[in-house]
Amino acid sequence: MTTEEITTALLQMSKEEKQAFILETLPLLAKDVIHEPGFMMQLFPVLLGILKESGMELQQLLQFAGMMGAQQSKP
Helix, strand or coil: CCHHHHHHHHHCCCHHHHHHHHHHHHHHHHHHHCCCCCHHHHHHHHHHHHHHHHCCCHHHHHHHHHHHHHHHHCC
């Protein structure tokens, strides 16, 4: 399958299917690429754009990240 065919198929999914796909596959996809030099600097603006479009403020994201970090540090 080409990336164009994959993209077309993904864009035809329902909102719920897209949400499930992103949540299930993003962690798996990221494992292979997050250690590439410069990739996170390419990904960060994309994530910020998604955040901006969602209406969530950066301060909310930082608070959420702080809560998640606190949860992960508990035994």
